[in-house]
Amino acid sequence: MTADSLFRLCNSTALAGWLLLVVTGWSARASRLISSLITGLLVPALLCALYMALVLSHWSGHKGGFDSLSNVMLLFTDRWMLLAGWIHYLAFDLFIGSWQVRDARRNGLPFLLIVPCLLLTFLFGPIGLLLYLLLAGFVSRGKAWPGHPAVVT
Numbered sequence: 001m002t003a004d005s006l007f008r009l010c011n012s013t014a015l016a017g018w019l020l021l022v023v024t025g026w027s028a029r030a031s032r033l034i035s036s037l038i039t040g041l042l043v044p045a046l047l048c049a050l051y052m053a054l055v056l057s058h059w060s061g062h063k064g065g066f067d068s069l070s071n072v073m074l075l076f077t078d079r080w081m082l083l084a085g086w087i088h089y090l091a092f093d094l095f096i097g098s099w100q101v102r103d104a105r106r107n108g109l110p111f112l113l114i115v116p117c118l119l120l121t122f123l124f125g126p127i128g129l130l131l132y133l134l135l136a137g138f139v140s141r142g143k144a145w146p147g148h149p150a151v152v153t
Contacts, residue, residue, distance in 0.1 A: 003079045014090040017043040018122050025101050025111045040098035047091035054084035097121045100132045109139055
């Protein structure tokens, strides 16, 4: 399989996960199953395993690293390592989106308010997460922020 075909497959898989997350988010029962098992565990785990396989098979002897921005750029001049980096984003963003759905449901936040957060998390990861954290804190008057004593069990 080529890097390009694997890229398309991973993108399609992640997109299917995101669509499932948004479509089922309106139903508490379906949302629980999808956001916990499929988009919160199975798809990210599959992407993580693929990421690990790519890193293990293409890391040795490669130029670049994480000690400077120039070395990160050099690391991503290899198509396989660039693909691994992209899969890293796909896995983490979907995992965070799934967590947002579960956290919103647990704290009684309306799903309609979460949809823009999910869209931004899908497109721009940290921006969507930041919006969700601010929204969750605002709607719950600070009682639904992750780590807040009211939500720590």
